Amino acid sequence: MIDARLADAPIDAAAELAGFMAKLAGEGAVVSFVGIARPRTRGGARVERIFLDHHPRLTLRSIEEIATAAAARFQAGAIAAVHRFGAVRPGETIVFVAAAARHRRAAFEAADYMMDRLKTDAVFWKREDAVDGVRWIEPTDADRAERARWSE
């Protein structure tokens, strides 16, 4: 069961978790990750909003590909990946992922893997609008290093 979606309105992480758990079929372990838009830039300036430009088809396709790869690689019985696009205010949930598996190690790894890939490979173009200016963002070196952990 793979549920990959784009959201144009704030994501309610608790409602997502409830919906995800309602569909489980005997898995003993559920790991979820919630990413929340940060109130400050790396430099410390107040962020007014994040703008996530996206592609009408390829963005969702990239999320589906990551979710499907996580399910297969970690034998996760259920996977969810929900991502905002458009304008996101600080404090709003920007991404929710969940993985359910028989054992907790697989559930942790599937969620961790999805986040590392979403942070580098998902088809978004992210702009940070802060009080000190507007910046288009690329994956950080830390993001690339996390992503590299999963290379075969």
Next chain:
Amino acid sequence: MIDARLADAPIDAAAELAGFMAKLAGEGAVVSFVGIARPRTRGGARVERIFLDHHPRLTLRSIEEIATAAAARFQAGAIAAVHRFGAVRPGETIVFVAAAARHRRAAFEAADYMMDRLKTDAVFWKREDAVDGVRWIEPTDADRAERARWSE
């Protein structure tokens, strides 16, 4: 902010996540783990219930200690650890943990650490009542190996 609790009734994981997120103060990453009582023993027999015997003070103290250690070790700004005791039916949530941190790696590790320690060090005595008999359970070799990953 550390919230360690015992629960004598089913845990509502989504409500726990909602309550946890409502108390955050700017952390960008939240990882939660939900453990669900399994419907089958390792041998495949149907489980009628899990019974978690606990100590009136030391059980909660052990959970508090694990939560506090996770917060300190991973600089997690917020930690929750909620555990059932008494009789638990298959499909019911037996444990909920959550960790919030500035960055996702710390949040993942804090939740992972708490689960590995709860599965071996939490003061519970677990009995599995299955259709083929009643068994008192001890940590598995896999549980001990997971726990050992965090030894200094």
Next chain:
Amino acid sequence: MEIRFFGRLGERIGREIEIEPPPPGCTVGELRVLLAALYPDAAEELASMSTRACIDDTIVGEEAAVDPARAVEFFPPVSGG
């Protein structure tokens, strides 16, 4: 005095029993022997060093003095959650 048992031992013997206070100077190790005589079905577990003794919420060793005013608790190995 009060003695309490948890887990498998609690199931076998009961959560709490009241026994005659042991003689002054009795140690935890001697209390195990005394209890094993009262509950031969649980003798092996009572004698096992994997069964820990606890007084006032603190794990104690075999030489710890038994005070009839302070309950002694016996814990089989914990299972974790």
Next chain:
Amino acid sequence: MEIRFFGRLGERIGREIEIEPPPPGCTVGELRVLLAALYPDAAEELASMSTRACIDDTIVGEEAAVDPARAVEFFPPVSGG
């Protein structure tokens, strides 16, 4: 024909523009040169190989043929989510 831009390029040029169909046989590489002349402020990014070209939802190389009936899209490096 339709050309679409995303991310920083979309902000600079606009999401979608309509241009005169390029001459038959035009490649994606030649289209970049043509667009750079139209949008000198974006010339550097249009020429950069880190800006990928995409036709029919598939990333294509510099030698790919431009068909006026099929929009070409230009993607700066993705940021991830």
